[in-house]
Amino acid sequence: xxxxxxxxxxxxxxxxxxxxxxxxxxxxxxxxxxxxxxxxxxxxxxxxxxxxxxxxxxxxxxxxxxxxxxxxxxxxxxxxxxxxxxxxxxxxxxxxxxxxxxxxxxxxxxxxxxxxxxxxxxxxxxxxxxxxxxxxxxxxxxxxxxxxxxxxxxxxxxxxxxxxxxxxxxxxxxxxxxxxxxxxxxxxxxxxxxxxxxxxxxxxxxxxxxxxxxxxxxxxxxxxxxxxxxxxxxxxxxxxxxxxxxxxxxxxxxxxxxxxxxxxxxxxxxx
Numbered sequence: 001x002x003x004x005x006x007x008x009x010x011x012x013x014x015x016x017x018x019x020x021x022x023x024x025x026x027x028x029x030x031x032x033x034x035x036x037x038x039x040x041x042x043x044x045x046x047x048x049x050x051x052x053x054x055x056x057x058x059x060x061x062x063x064x065x066x067x068x069x070x071x072x073x074x075x076x077x078x079x080x081x082x083x084x085x086x087x088x089x090x091x092x093x094x095x096x097x098x099x100x101x102x103x104x105x106x107x108x109x110x111x112x113x114x115x116x117x118x119x120x121x122x123x124x125x126x127x128x129x130x131x132x133x134x135x136x137x138x139x140x141x142x143x144x145x146x147x148x149x150x151x152x153x154x155x156x157x158x159x160x161x162x163x164x165x166x167x168x169x170x171x172x173x174x175x176x177x178x179x180x181x182x183x184x185x186x187x188x189x190x191x192x193x194x195x196x197x198x199x200x201x202x203x204x205x206x207x208x209x210x211x212x213x214x215x216x217x218x219x220x221x222x223x224x225x226x227x228x229x230x231x232x233x234x235x236x237x238x239x240x241x242x243x244x245x246x247x248x249x250x251x252x253x254x255x256x257x258x259x260x261x262x263x264x265x266x267x268x269x270x271x
Contacts, residue, residue: 003036006033020061042108046059057220068174070155071098110147111139142239182236184237185237197239209238216230
């Protein structure tokens with residue numbers, strides 16, 4: 001799954017990476033080292049601009065809320081639950097299939113956090129002890145330091161309780177697509193701990209390599225079977241993972257220190 005990630009690149013950097021044609025200064029977000037569900041996030045999408053002579057898709061950097069609300073929802077209460085969509089079923093689930101057909105986006109990140117439960121804590125659970133498991137967080141990122149381009153979907157939702165001219169009448173929300181975690185060795189693995197992504201968690205965000213960006217963002221591609229070919233996992237051996245401080249487990253903590261690599265798992269969280 002993807003429940004937390006880091007995003008420190010600014011609009012100028014992202015504009016160069018993704019060949020952005022349009023972004024609004026008022027939608028600029030500060031670097032966020034602990035992005036959590038329901039936060040506003042930067043996404044890349046191709047969509048025609050309003051009131052222009054040439055209604056062609058334009059690559060834009062937009063500010064959306066993380067947690068998808070389907071257009072047919074009566075309330076936005078589903079947002080927190082729908083932060084992830086499974087690649088295996090995204091084409092058929094009512095909540096996602098329309099967006100999968102024509103409203104796909106890329107959610108840029110430095111990498112994502114995932115937690116594992118230490119061996120000692122697992123043993124306590126097996127023994128029926130009531131102690132709450134303490135999980136060791138890991139940061140997962142491209143081994144070459146490039147942007148982690150997560151496949152995503154976005155959707156529009158109209159709040160019918162508000163008038164048309166209200167600034168919050170329309171919600172634009174998004175979801176991260178996940179896939180099965182890689183079972184092949186990491187490009188760079190910690191000396192002590194997991195050596196594959198699957199050993200950390202059975203799911204991972206679907207990372208799109210640059211050769212798929214244009215096809216994924218193209219709103220004219222709407223055939224479900226054609227689009228499903230873009231959901232194949234990236235080539236193995238592109239990722240690295242390392243342990244980080246359990247400070248990241250608290251959403252109130254936010255800063256570059258959360259990305260600092262530890263020499264090994266924190267005491268009491270041995271893998």
